[in-house]
Amino acid sequence: MALWYDCGNGWVRARGLARCNLGADAYLCCPGPSLAALHAAALNGPGRMIFAVTTAYPAVRPDVWVGTDVPECYDRRVWAEPFIKIVRGSHHDESCQGRPLKDFPNVFFADLEDAPVSEIFRRRAHDTVFVWNRNTFTTALHLVVWAGARRVFLVGCDFGGGRDYHDGRRLAEGRRADNRRLYANLVQDLHRLAPEGRAQRIEIVSCTSGSPVNEFLPFVELKDALRSSEAEAPDGHAPLLHAADAELCQWDKRILHERGVAVALGAGLEWLAPWWFENLRRHSELPVAFADFGVSEAMRRWCSDRGSVIDLRNLPVRRTSSRMPFAILRSPFKEILLLEPDCEVRGSLEPLFRYCRDGSAAIAGGVAEAATKGDRSGKEAEERATGPRASDVVAAAVRHGSALVADWAAEVQAREDRYATGREALAQVTSRCGYAVSPIPSSLVSTSSSSHDRDSGAAVLHWAGAEGKAALQRRLGGGSSVDVSPRAAARPVAWAAEPADTLGVVVPVCENQQDLAAWWWWAYARRNRWPVAFADFGMSDETRRWCEVRGKVVPHGAPDGVEGCFRRPFAILQSPFRQTVWADLDCEVRADLSVLASFCGDRPGLGRDWSYPVALGKRLSFQGPCWSGAVIVCRHGDPLWSSGPERSRKAATVSGATRKS
Structure with missing residues (x-):
């Protein structure tokens, strides 16, 4: 038949x-x-x-x-x-x-x-x-x-x-x-x-x-x-990914709760987590998933006591806004509400979840407004988007399995450099693929960037931009002397908790230099037995496992937007040692490093950078030698060193502006 x-x-x-x-x-x-x-x-x-x-x-x-x-x-x-x-x-x-x-x-x-x-x-x-x-x-x-x-x-x-x-x-x-x-x-x-x-x-x-x-x-x-x-066919313009990268864009199959709230936390905004959580618990007992974009170990422990922690420290994307879809993909809930830590929960969240019950996604901000008005290009969608760019995707209500989120993750992973923010990538995907996206009305999620606490009646109030963060700092007792530049997103930096180990070595490991880790360890371990902390500047999962066998891995601690060598002072503040010897991966250790610690005593120690071009040195705004950051000796709590991260953040801002111009 x-x-x-x-x-x-x-x-x-x-x-x-x-x-x-x-x-x-x-x-x-x-x-x-x-x-x-x-x-x-x-x-x-x-x-x-x-x-x-x-x-x-x-x-x-x-x-x-x-x-x-x-x-x-x-x-x-x-x-x-x-x-x-x-x-x-x-x-x-x-x-x-x-x-x-x-x-x-x-x-x-x-x-x-x-x-x-x-x-x-x-x-x-x-x-x-x-x-x-x-x-x-x-x-x-x-x-x-x-x-x-x-x-x-x-x-x-x-x-x-x-x-x-x-x-x-x-x-x-x-x-x-x-x-x-x-x-x-x-x-x-x-x-x-x-x-x-x-x-x-x-x-x-x-x-x-x-x-x-x-x-x-x-x-x-x-x-x-x-x-x-x-x-009706799938999007032919979607990026082609390596198999390992494509796996990162898949939904986590483990669903622990019918619904829950996810919050994206990086080192720059982790100080808001207790305030955010306290506001949430006033209005909701929903389970919480903390998406770890690089918080301190102390904050990681704090989060694990209050919910589940999603480890997203080693994603192949740089910006915090590009990590948002991965936080949603890893959330262990059938119905997911993603919020940023600068969102103040002021009422019931139940109305927000209603927007994702039919399988569509709901987003607060201009992305949804642009997508639902029929724009057919990502550029047009982004131009139609409204609200402060710093806020990016403020809130999103999504049902587990949404293809939109998976495509968003693939887009930012393959083409992050094409977009100024993760919101632009999302607008491109929604307009190109025709996904159904509902705008969350301002009656539920509103935005304030002013210094006063206005009562909009919304369930969620987003304190947008640097001015909003500055207002929160003053409100939470962080003082008024804050940097409100676009890259400023954290309260004044500080040393980690009092460490137990007397002396130790901190070495930065990034993806570009992680191949040197085995060689560095071979040279170091022949003459040293001091504990080692590997500062995670973007290492692979395999390298992370290798480092964890030989020491502990600490976050770089820098806020979003501070990259490369500008992260160094932030990472030293995360050191778990009373006296820290910092050594770059391309430094060959040929003796016991306690000699350096003894020589410096209570003072910070730096090596001269003799390779710095004389012509460039004359153009510096200060008179004095150029110091190398390859080897540094510093004691925990040094007040001089604790001012370095703020200068590094400002220098990173100037460097970023120079690159853009």
């Missing part, structure tokens, strides 16, 4: 083609005269499956070809083509130029019989007999429906016209008359089938100009039909 093929050891029944839904449009191509004008190369592509009957090949290269007559009726090369070929079952012993049809690739033999044409909508089982009625078109249409097509476009279906076929062949008058009678019958069949198909959610559409079926079937130009089919 249904389809058969010869596997070489006998006949086997094929069961893989019948489906409830094909998942793509079907184009049924016939050899009518209009096929001559077809640009065949444009026919194939994503979002459609091409079926062709009889002599529509070779003008059309289909995915499935159907021919119910003897082999001599067709271009002989069709049998050697790799695509699926379906022929009448009674021809299973036929040959083409001496070679059995069953020996050619992908030839299937169909069980056929004459039956009422409406049976094509009822015979949908894997084991069925296809309707033939002594014409290939009816069998092909049945196969298309059997395969699960929901939209069927008819191409080259002239059912008449001044010529016989698209390829210029001319029939004798008697054969032409036979064809005309067949065409009239097929037109009547389609007239009966169209309403029944619509009742079963199967739409038959004509793409053949001048065909008599256009009187009762909807007509669409072929180019418009192809465009609509391709629009």
